[in-house]
Amino acid sequence: MKAAIMGYGTIGSGVARVLSENRDIIKAHALDDIELKYVLDVRDFPGDPINEKIVHDYKVIVDDPEVKLVVETMGGVEPAYTFVDAMLRAGKNVATSNKALVAAKGAEFIATAKENNVNFMFEASVGGGIPIIRVILKCVTGDEIESIYGIVNGTTNYMLSAMAEKDVSFDEVLKEAQSLGYAEKDPTADVEGFDAARKIAILTSLAAGRQVDFEDFPTEGITKIEKADIAFAKENGMKVKLIAAMDKSGDSYFVRVAPFLVSKESPLFAVDGVMNAILVRGNMLGDSMYYGSGAGSLPTASAVVGDLVEEARHVNKHVDFTWEPSKVKLLDPDEQSFRYYVRKGTECHITGMMKEHDFLSGEGKDCDHFIRLL
Amino acid sequence: MKAAIMGYGTIGSGVARVLSENRDIIKAHALDDIELKYVLDVRDFPGDPINEKIVHDYKVIVDDPEVKLVVETMGGVEPAYTFVDAMLRAGKNVATSNKALVAAKGAEFIATAKENNVNFMFEASVGGGIPIIRVILKCVTGDEIESIYGIVNGTTNYMLSAMAEKDVSFDEVLKEAQSLGYAEKDPTADVEGFDAARKIAILTSLAAGRQVDFEDFPTEGITKIEKADIAFAKENGMKVKLIAAMDKSGDSYFVRVAPFLVSKESPLFAVDGVMNAILVRGNMLGDSMYYGSGAGSLPTASAVVGDLVEEARHVNKHVDFTWEPSKVKLLDPDEQSFRYYVRKGTECHITGMMKEHDFLSGEGKDCDHFIRLL
Numbered sequence: 218m219k220a221a222i223m224g225y226g227t228i229g230s231g232v233a234r235v236l237s238e239n240r241d242i243i244k245a246h247a248l249d250d251i252e253l254k255y256v257l258d259v260r261d262f263p264g265d266p267i268n269e270k271i272v273h274d275y276k277v278i279v280d281d282p283e284v285k286l287v288v289e290t291m292g293g294v295e296p297a298y299t300f301v302d303a304m305l306r307a308g309k310n311v312a313t314s315n316k317a318l319v320a321a322k323g324a325e326f327i328a329t330a331k332e333n334n335v336n337f338m339f340e341a342s343v344g345g346g347i348p349i350i351r352v353i354l355k356c357v358t359g360d361e362i363e364s365i366y367g368i369v370n371g372t373t374n375y376m377l378s379a380m381a382e383k384d385v386s387f388d389e390v391l392k393e394a395q396s397l398g399y400a401e402k403d404p405t406a407d408v409e410g411f412d413a414a415r416k417i418a419i420l421t422s423l424a425a426g427r428q429v430d431f432e433d434f435p436t437e438g439i440t441k442i443e444k445a446d447i448a449f450a451k452e453n454g455m456k457v458k459l460i461a462a463m464d465k466s467g468d469s470y471f472v473r474v475a476p477f478l479v480s481k482e483s484p485l486f487a488v489d490g491v492m493n494a495i496l497v498r499g500n501m502l503g504d505s506m507y508y509g510s511g512a513g514s515l516p517t518a519s520a521v522v523g524d525l526v527e528e529a530r531h532v533n534k535h536v537d538f539t540w541e542p543s544k545v546k547l548l549d550p551d552e553q554s555f556r557y558y559v560r561k562g563t564e565c566h567i568t569g570m571m572k573e574h575d576f577l578s579g580e581g582k583d584c585d586h587f588i589r590l591l
Numbered sequence: 592m593k594a595a596i597m598g599y600g601t602i603g604s605g606v607a608r609v610l611s612e613n614r615d616i617i618k619a620h621a622l623d624d625i626e627l628k629y630v631l632d633v634r635d636f637p638g639d640p641i642n643e644k645i646v647h648d649y650k651v652i653v654d655d656p657e658v659k660l661v662v663e664t665m666g667g668v669e670p671a672y673t674f675v676d677a678m679l680r681a682g683k684n685v686a687t688s689n690k691a692l693v694a695a696k697g698a699e700f701i702a703t704a705k706e707n708n709v710n711f712m713f714e715a716s717v718g719g720g721i722p723i724i725r726v727i728l729k730c731v732t733g734d735e736i737e738s739i740y741g742i743v744n745g746t747t748n749y750m751l752s753a754m755a756e757k758d759v760s761f762d763e764v765l766k767e768a769q770s771l772g773y774a775e776k777d778p779t780a781d782v783e784g785f786d787a788a789r790k791i792a793i794l795t796s797l798a799a800g801r802q803v804d805f806e807d808f809p810t811e812g813i814t815k816i817e818k819a820d821i822a823f824a825k826e827n828g829m830k831v832k833l834i835a836a837m838d839k840s841g842d843s844y845f846v847r848v849a850p851f852l853v854s855k856e857s858p859l860f861a862v863d864g865v866m867n868a869i870l871v872r873g874n875m876l877g878d879s880m881y882y883g884s885g886a887g888s889l890p891t892a893s894a895v896v897g898d899l900v901e902e903a904r905h906v907n908k909h910v911d912f913t914w915e916p917s918k919v920k921l922l923d924p925d926e927q928s929f930r931y932y933v934r935k936g937t938e939c940h941i942t943g944m945m946k947e948h949d950f951l952s953g954e955g956k957d958c959d960h961f962i963r964l965l
Contacts, residue, residue: 245800348730355729505880510879
């Protein structure tokens with residue numbers, strides 16, 4: 218079976234490497250050999266053996282009926298959207314790691330895939346190598362999923378872990394993360410929580426079977442976290458974590474991304490550094506957690522290849538699941554109750570359980586900073 | 592679609608409850624309604640609404656062509672083997688939570704299921720509600736699985752956690768666990784490691800695609816763990832955990848169940864009480880961990896129902912995977928190197944990395960107790 222990769226960056230080149238190094242194992246699972254035929258990229262790679270597979274026009278892939286599996290690892294919505302849409306309509310299965318594309322166009326692509334009797338899979342778009350999408354779609358299927366709390370951004374988790382370990386400020390740790398390659402030059406998407414927001418939007422859409430747009434729920438990053446907050450957490454046996462959270466209430470959902478204070482009792486407490494973990498609560502299963510590398514070339518590529526294996530086993534057979542384009546009902550975040558850590562000057566304390574507007578008009582009024590408790 | 596449950600004990604009654612309480616959610620995932628038609632048990636349940644579904648002869652289920660899904664939650668190898676074999680040959684899909692049956696007859700049942708174009712699934716047989724079987728078969732499929740280290744027995748994990756927290760002896764904590772219902776009256780299968788051995792035998796068989804018998808690798812329980820061992824672990828920032836371990840080496844495997852000293856750096860360190868967790872290392876994915884309730888009526892039933900949903904989506908279509916009856920090559924455990932904690936009298940220390948026979952003829956000679964380090 219022939220495959221193509223669109224976008225030969227960090228993840229795309231990882232996919233090529235996994236396909237090559239694990240070829241025998243992949244063949245055993247896929248029940249067929251998966252052979253890379255094309256790599257689409259704007260660049261050439263002279264001297265690299267991959268160069269003979271490089272094409273610059275996506276239509277070469279569209280027009281080749283031998284190619285049944287296409288990987289999209291370009292990132293961003295365009296031109297990825299145009300290319301993926303064309304591949305699905307040409308009867309090719311697509312696997313992507315592109316969370317921006319999935320968050321924006323997932324429901325549409327699933328419908329297009331169904332119409333064309335192919336598959337659109339996106340395991341690598343959330344949690345890198347952690348198989349959280351398949352857990353939701355194929356494992357926790359006898360349960361009502363009551364909540365999902367995830368540490369789904371490795372950059373911010375690394376930064377928060379480093380702030381706690383080394384007693385350094387946000388600005389210092391950001392510089393360090395950038396020099397180590399854990400944070401991008403423009404770190405906005407990570408530190409403002411937008412990356413995590415897209416991921417919880419995808420997971421909630423899958424759990425609910427309907428669209429959730431990340432613009433429709435509150436997203437707060439970690440830029441306001443100060444040394445005093447981290448110190449308070451530490452003294453009280455807690456940690457500050459950036460959590461992407463979904464809570465189901467009736468047929469509706471509370472969704473938010475925000476820093477939370479996490480206590481030792483939570484399985485998320487021990488998740489440090491660049492690692493990711495997602496805690497899923499089912500009404501029968503109780504708590505389960507899925508932990509691993511949330512990013513990185515090979516772990517993410519491993520998840521993409523897992524999708525290719527599944528697609529190779531279902532060529533010409535759409536595997537049905539529900540992600541309708543109609544929107545899920547999101548609840549007013551003010552109506553969700555939490556306990557709050559609140560800092561005024563050098564005074565810090567933790568409140569009782571209350572709704573946000575009550576907190577903000579009471580104990581939280583004029584505070585310097587507050588953080589919800591998980 | 593009609594279903595039957597064989598064995599109305601803790602797990603079987605949980606399955607009936609999940610099917611009833613989550614009926615709508617299950618229907619949405621299974622793309623069909625799953626209705627419980629029969630419950631096979633030697634007992635009657637007068638006054639319980641389930642009583643009208645009770646049958647005492649498994650042939651009533653075999654002979655009813657309407658029943659496509661059968662749950663086996665009886666435990667033990669016979670008569671479960673006879674009943675499951677008859678169901679598969681009658682064209683019915685089977686889901687089981689019975690690790691003894693799966694460890695002994697898994698390869699055979701998979702072949703029988705294939706011949707009869709049905710499915711034999713057993714997600715609940717390892718790790719209760721943790722979807723570890725599907726993770727190995729359907730998710731980590733682009734990777735060579737290099738190792739699996741699992742805390743897969745809740746009873747012993749509860750006991751070891753309690754010994755560390757309360758500074759009590761093995762005998763005291765066993766009595767407590769029995770009074771809480773966490774340990775059985777005859778605790779042998781748990782405390783001697785036999786339960787964990789069956790589970791790692793199943794996981795290794797799936798990772799290797801061939802049979803592993805638990806009688807063929809070393810199994811050691813927790814009965815020799817003394818307060819001094821726990822105290823040493825604690826002082827050195829470690830914990831004693833009963834680990835079911837598989838390491839791949841070439842085409843062969845080291846498999847063992849034994850207590851290990853686990854350091855803070857391991858994601859297994861924080862897994863306490865009755866919880867289970869399984870750490871899977873892939874050659875591309877790196878470390879990933881799956882955490883949840885390893886036992887209990889509803890979490891285990893949730894996993895059984897997940898299998899029923901998957902089977903309902905694949906009626907008259909065998910989902911292929913490999914578990915050959917021929918045996919995997921197991922390696923001589925003496926050839927695997929570890930660091931060892933060793934106690935002689937009141938003296939404790941940790942050795943360098945060495946093979947077991949070197950340790951036992953050297954530093955470990957005449958010691959009172961030793962524990963491997965993870």
